[in-house]
Amino acid sequence: MQQPKIVELNMPKIAKLNIWLTIILVITFTIVYKIMYGQTNFSFLTMLVVAVLYIIFIVLHEAFHLIGFMMFGGAKFKELDYGINLKLGIAYATTVKPLTNSAMKKALLLPFWTTGVFPTILGFYIESFAFVLTGALLIAGAVGDFAMYKELRKFPNNVLVKDDPQLPKLYIVENSFYE
Numbered sequence: 001m002q003q004p005k006i007v008e009l010n011m012p013k014i015a016k017l018n019i020w021l022t023i024i025l026v027i028t029f030t031i032v033y034k035i036m037y038g039q040t041n042f043s044f045l046t047m048l049v050v051a052v053l054y055i056i057f058i059v060l061h062e063a064f065h066l067i068g069f070m071m072f073g074g075a076k077f078k079e080l081d082y083g084i085n086l087k088l089g090i091a092y093a094t095t096v097k098p099l100t101n102s103a104m105k106k107a108l109l110l111p112f113w114t115t116g117v118f119p120t121i122l123g124f125y126i127e128s129f130a131f132v133l134t135g136a137l138l139i140a141g142a143v144g145d146f147a148m149y150k151e152l153r154k155f156p157n158n159v160l161v162k163d164d165p166q167l168p169k170l171y172i173v174e175n176s177f178y179e
Contacts, residue, residue: 007169026133050130064111100158
């Protein structure tokens with residue numbers, strides 16, 4: 001039996017990149033919003049709304065990973081798990097079912113589009129600075145998903161990928177490993 005290859009995130013590096021990307025996106029989106037609408041609505045109420053939206057969208061982010069596991073990888077509801085790893089300070093969604101690399105890559109990026117890009121575009125469209133800022137935070141928050149995606153691009157689409165249930169780690173194996 002072949003040993004799986006391991007893709008593991010460097011969490012301190014990811015956290016540092018997340019902070020920098022958050023700063024850059026918040027500044028950039030604030031400037032664009034100011035140019036478009038002449039003001040930014042920075043207020044206590046706006047920041048409160050952003051905080052509430054952020055919590056909601058983090059939950060949705062993980063839910064969209066689960067939806068991706070089912071939609072792209074054929075995982076059943078009973079094969080899914082989600083929660084918060086307090087030690088690592090991250091929310092997670094996982095499946096016990098090994099997915100093809102192609103399906104895993106799609107499931108990794110689905111939340112970026114649904115909870116990052118879409119709220120940002122919606123915020124600019126409906127003139128909601130709170131949605132724009134929340135979108136910026138969620139786009140930056142997807143940096144770990146993009147790091148995993150980048151590593152998975154090194155492998156063929158048909159290999160199986162097993163998600164670690166407790167750590168930000170993936171196991172890449174030949175299809176016969178799980179058959």
